[in-house]
Amino acid sequence: MLEIKEVSRYFDSFTALDRVSLDIAAGEFFTLLGPSGCGKTTLLRLIAGFDQPDGGDILLDGKSIIAVPPERRPLHTIFQNYALFPHMTVADNIAFPLRMVGCSKEEIEHRVAEALDDVSLPDKGKHYPDALSGGQKQRIAIARALVNRPRLLLLDEPLSALDAKLREQMQLELIKLQSEIGITFVYVTHDQGEALALSHRIAVMNRGTIAQIDEPSRLYGFPNSRFVADFIGHCNLLAGKVEQVLDNRVVVALEGLGQVQVILPTDASIEAGMACTLTLRPEKIRISSNLTQDEGEAHFKGVVHDMLYLGDVTVYKVELANGMLLEALLANSTSGRARFFEVADQVEVAWGFDAGHLVMD
């Protein structure tokens, strides 16, 4: 439905976007994820029309919208600080886009009431935005943007001003709302947890380009680069070199550790001698004082360097023979027990050949 073709944007000598291409399907919850300065907000402003690309094209339903001014594009934006009009009541705020297209008074009244119902704030119509809480402002901003059924809703870090509890609640509401009304959402965030929780698909952006586009679980499980692996969730990055390519496994020599077997990735062509990185999620690592080695398993000795008690899990940092700190998680399934090991304990760590994912450098 929304096609972004080779779009570039330069600010003086800074390249904000470098030939970015994207294809967003109708009804999709699509997220642009990346660190600040990666170009995600620039891309959003280009889609909204507040800025013009220096190259490339943006098509909505097959038609270029580059020449269409923002006020005539069939899409709305949710701004970071909601941008509710402070001098208008909530009802007038929601009625604003309807007034702009000249709806009749009765229809406006009817649809404003409906929109207030949709966001479960039916009795706030006469209030001014000042009198609302952050979460309520957020909902009114959403009601205002959805009241005249745009083709597309752009959301610019809409939850960043809320506290953690409320954010989680709003995330659930957003998912529900999006699936109910079926409008395509393009969501911008730097919070990878939020992106994983909300999206159908995520485009991870870095330095004005797209690093990877995929479903959340595939992004997490099969990152295509060190950057993506590191940016999404916690990840151990172990540098190494390809020794031998077998049928469905690769033998990798990890720097200062020795050989391990890794499942053969399908998304890269691999030859012996190539430099690579093994990306290994902390929850995939077994940690114990005494482990038996299974077939194809990597197995190393280490010393507990420090630990972080997080309530549901404890994170252990284990110092390996090559001096690197490996992060491993243990679920705290026993109440009242914060740790299984102490700092400076000798431990053994192990992971299966299918636990990690290999990326080429």
Place this chain on the structure above:
Amino acid sequence: MQPRSWQKKLLTLPPLTYLLIFFAVPTVIMLFASFRYTGEYGGLAPWYSYDGGTLAFDLTLENWQRLFETDIYLRLFFKSILYALLTTVLCILLGYPLALMIARSPRRHRDLLLLLVILPFWSNFLVRIYAWMIIFSPSGALTHMINSLLDVFGMAPISLMYSATAVIVCLVYVHLPFMVLPLYANLEKHDVALLDAAQDLGASRWRRFWSITWPLSLPGVYAGSILVFIPVLGMFAIPDLLGGTDGIMIANVIKQQFVESRDWPFGSVLSMVLTVAAVLAVLLGAKFGQQAGR
């Protein structure tokens, strides 16, 4: 540390004292004077006499009656209010685009532009009025230009000097910065995201101005209007120098009563009416400003 309430009260003492001595007390004296008789050589006659053991107050309502004897004073009041309103409206029309332009210009240019707005304050008020006298003079370039244009169309030549037009033009010129500065202070604080949001929701440039910028700037408009309206209402120097008989305002008559006619009581009556008008204007402006600023 939170300031204690007596500390807060202490801080308000100097301005309160100042206002009491230099505003409240003179106003009461003026009000009192409006009920007294004129002295033999001008000034005020004694307000009581002590004659053989009986005390008599020499107070009168005559001065106030005089105000309503002819309609000349009320008409002059009305005309002055009209001038002040016209000046205020013209200041809004000229000052608003300027303030908006400065508020929207790049941050590094704003200080310079504001400096240009207040630059006229660096020269003396009277000097600037004399400058306008030169511009308006019958032999001045402006008059020449207008009259030669009128001549082309076969119309009679006009004189700009000593006219209501000259007074209004100069009143607007002198008070324009008082409109621009509060307007700028207001407009500069506007959140540009609101305009983006309005545009995003389908508002054209024109609609964005009238539904967002203008209503949000009303407190600034009212503040500027008060700052222009009140001094214009009491202005006598400009009509004195540029107005001739045509452009005279109420303050000229007040000045006349005190300086030339030496009729202080009647001058006090006119002053009181002017003060009440000004206070009413402030209250009205504050009320609207508060409503708009909510």
